[in-house]
Amino acid sequence: xxxxxxxxxVDLGARSYQVRxxxxxxxxxxxxxxxxxxxxxxxIVTDETVAAVHLPALTAALDAAGIxxxxxxLPAGEATKSWDHLGRTVDWLLGQRIERRDIVxxxxxxxxGDLAGFAAAILRRGxxxxxxxxxxxxxxxxxxxxxxGVNSAHGKNLIGAFHQPSLVLADTDAxxxxxxxxxxxxxxxxxxxxxxxxxxxxxWLEANGPRLRTDGCALLHAVAHSVAMKAGIVARDETEQxxxxxxxxxxxxxxxxxxxxxxxxxxxxxxxxxxxxxLAFDLSARLGLCPQEDPSRVGAHLAAMGxxxxxxxxxxxxxxxxxxxxxxxxxxxxVDGRLRxxxxxxxxxxxxxxxxxxxxxxxxxxxxx
Ligand code: NAD
Ligand code: GLY
Numbered sequence: 001x002x003x004x005x006x007x008x009x010v011d012l013g014a015r016s017y018q019v020r021x022x023x024x025x026x027x028x029x030x031x032x033x034x035x036x037x038x039x040x041x042x043x044i045v046t047d048e049t050v051a052a053v054h055l056p057a058l059t060a061a062l063d064a065a066g067i068x069x070x071x072x073x074l075p076a077g078e079a080t081k082s083w084d085h086l087g088r089t090v091d092w093l094l095g096q097r098i099e100r101r102d103i104v105x106x107x108x109x110x111x112x113g114d115l116a117g118f119a120a121a122i123l124r125r126g127x128x129x130x131x132x133x134x135x136x137x138x139x140x141x142x143x144x145x146x147x148x149g150v151n152s153a154h155g156k157n158l159i160g161a162f163h164q165p166s167l168v169l170a171d172t173d174a175x176x177x178x179x180x181x182x183x184x185x186x187x188x189x190x191x192x193x194x195x196x197x198x199x200x201x202x203x204w205l206e207a208n209g210p211r212l213r214t215d216g217c218a219l220l221h222a223v224a225h226s227v228a229m230k231a232g233i234v235a236r237d238e239t240e241q242x243x244x245x246x247x248x249x250x251x252x253x254x255x256x257x258x259x260x261x262x263x264x265x266x267x268x269x270x271x272x273x274x275x276x277x278x279l280a281f282d283l284s285a286r287l288g289l290c291p292q293e294d295p296s297r298v299g300a301h302l303a304a305m306g307x308x309x310x311x312x313x314x315x316x317x318x319x320x321x322x323x324x325x326x327x328x329x330x331x332x333x334x335v336d337g338r339l340r341x342x343x344x345x346x347x348x349x350x351x352x353x354x355x356x357x358x359x360x361x362x363x364x365x366x367x368x369x
Contacts, residue, residue, distance in 0.1 A: 004216075006224040010144060011235040015164045019144055019227050022220060025171035026057050026132065030065035033130065036166055037067065038101035043093055044071040045116035046107040047080065050134050053177045058107060058132070069105075070096055074112070078263040081111050081150045083159070089119040100124050103166070109135035109182075110142035110269065114160070117148030121163035131168040135178055136186025137270050139170040140193075140226035141247075145234040151263065155330035156255045162239055170227075172219055183213060184307050185270030188250075188277070190222055191305075193229045195277055195298065196249045199348030201225055206301050245333055245352050249342040250276030256327035257311070260319050271308050275368075278302060278309040282364040283356065284343040294347055311368040318369070321362040328361070 005022030020032060033042065042062065046055055051073035062069045072092045074080045098104065104127060106116035113131050120129035131143035149160015175183065187209065194202030205222070212219045230247065237244040254272030261267040267275075281295040302309040311318060318324070325339075333340040333352075339361075340354045 004220065006220060008224060008227045008231050010164070010231045012164060012238060015146075017165060017167055019168040019170060019231065021139070021170040021172065021224050021227065023171065023173040023216065025169045026054055026174060027061050029058060029132065029169055030061050030067055032167065032169055033062075033067070033103065033105075034065070036103055036128065036130070040065075040067045042067060042069050042103050042105050043096050043098050044069055044105045044107050045089055045093075045112060045119065046071055046073050047076040047109075047112050048073045049076040050108040050112070054107065054134055054174055058105075071107075074115070076111075078111055078151070078258075078269070081115050083150060083152075086115060086119060086150050089115060090123055093119060093123050098123065098127060100127055102127060104129040105132055106130070106143075106165075107132045107134065108138070109133065110138045113138050113142050114148050114157070115150060117146070117163055117165065118150060118160050121148055121161040126163065128166040129163070131165045133168065133170050134174040136175055136183050136223070137189050138186075139172070139175070139223050140186065141189040141230060143168045143170065144227055144230050145244075145247075146238070155259060155327070156263075158330070158332070170223060172216065172223060175219070180213075182268065184305060185268040185274075187212070187305055188270035188272075188274035188307060190226050191301065192247070192249050192273060192277055193226045195281070195344065195347055196246045196342070196350040197229060197233075197348055198225075199346070201229075202301075202347050206304075209301070209305050242352075245340070246342055246350050248333065249344075249350050250274070250278075250280055252276065252328050252331045252333065252339065252341055253279045255331060256324050257314065257318075259327045259330075260324060261314065261316075266316060267308075267314055274302050274307045275309060275311065275313065279364055279368060280341065280343055280350075282368065283341070283360060284345070286360055286364060287343070287356070290344050290346045290349075294344070297347065311365065321365045324365055325358055325361055 133143035146164035152158040253276035284290040
């Protein structure tokens with residue numbers, strides 16, 4: 001690794017692994033993978049869009065290193081995180097005779113990482129996998145921490161398993177081909193880290209967020225800092241018994257909005273998280289938990305980054321408040337039918353609470369339309 005690379009350890013005892021972040025890691029992948037391989041053979045799961053732009057470099061590098069690789073390219077998009085594509089992937093891996101000691105590589109965004117990780121978790125009762133995230137969202141969040149799964153008609157991510165990767169290789173060069181809208185959506189998860197637990201990082205993002213697309217050093221810092229925050233939380237609370245729930249800041253609102261927009265291009269996951277973070281601060285201020293100026297500061301930064309911050313920013317009609325609150329009730333944090341939300345005492349100081357009335361939630365939803 002060169003000084004332009006960072007290594008963030010995820011300390012989980014026997015299941016510990018490293019997140020290696022920096023430019024050129026797709027081409028350099030064979031050297032990083034070699035120590036993990038029981039035989040010179042890998043299976044790659046990707047999507048059709050990523051396959052067109054980054055798969056050739058990976059397969060050429062593997063071929064040059066004498067590592068055989070076959071790839072399955074699934075359709076791009078959230079709809080792929082489904083039972084159908086999970087079954088297709090597992091059958092393909094079995095057809096490729098991927099064995100217990102082999103490695104599955106997830107090359108793509110959060111959709112591919114979540115689906116391929118879940119496929120690896122259930123294939124032959126568990127094979128190892130390596131995350132090679134190619135979106136900003138996947139590099140800062142979904143590739144780290146071992147949450148894998150698919151969506152259900154009942155809601156997002158309701159079917160899945162904790163299955164930690166053996167290694168994460170986050171090639172920051174890969175983000176150059178990411179459309180602006182997907183880059184900005186991933187930024188929603190970056191902002192989340194500042195909002196939930198690091199006011200200094202949020203202030204750094206206010207100053208530096210606009211240059212992340214063009215400044216490799218700033219991008220490397222933002223990705224590595226986000227990953228380090230996530231790695232710390234995951235190491236302390238791998239299976240979300242407590243602190244890890246803070247990583248869901250904005251997600252209960254966001255998942256309901258994604259459901260309401262049919263998991264379509266009307267609202268990308270990270271955009272839902274951004275609006276959800278803004279709503280969480282609106283609600284916190286309404287309840288007198290955080291300073292009244294914090295929601296304006298959050299909204300102003302999201303707007304400066306060209307991101308949606310309000311329900312009004314979502315194109316087309318949305319269900320009424322009662323329907324949105326009902327959709328929020330499918331959240332995995334619900335206990336005994338009661339919503340639990342992540343709110344904040346201020347920027348960088350989030351906490352979990354079950355003490356929020358539906359009238360207050362409805363009021364902030366209405367004000368955001
Ligand atoms: P995604 O995987 O759908 O990728 C977004 C789009 O970018 C896709 O069209 C993809 O084909 C394309 N793409 C990916 N890399 C590219 C590249 N380098 N160049 C050009 N195009 C590229 O979506 P996402 O935003 O990466 O991830 C969202 C998913 O992640 C959601 O399903 C969400 O639930 C999940 N998620 C999981 C966790 C977790 O902890 N497991 C955390 C956050 C989000
Ligand atoms: N993205 C939320 C988590 O990993 O817990």
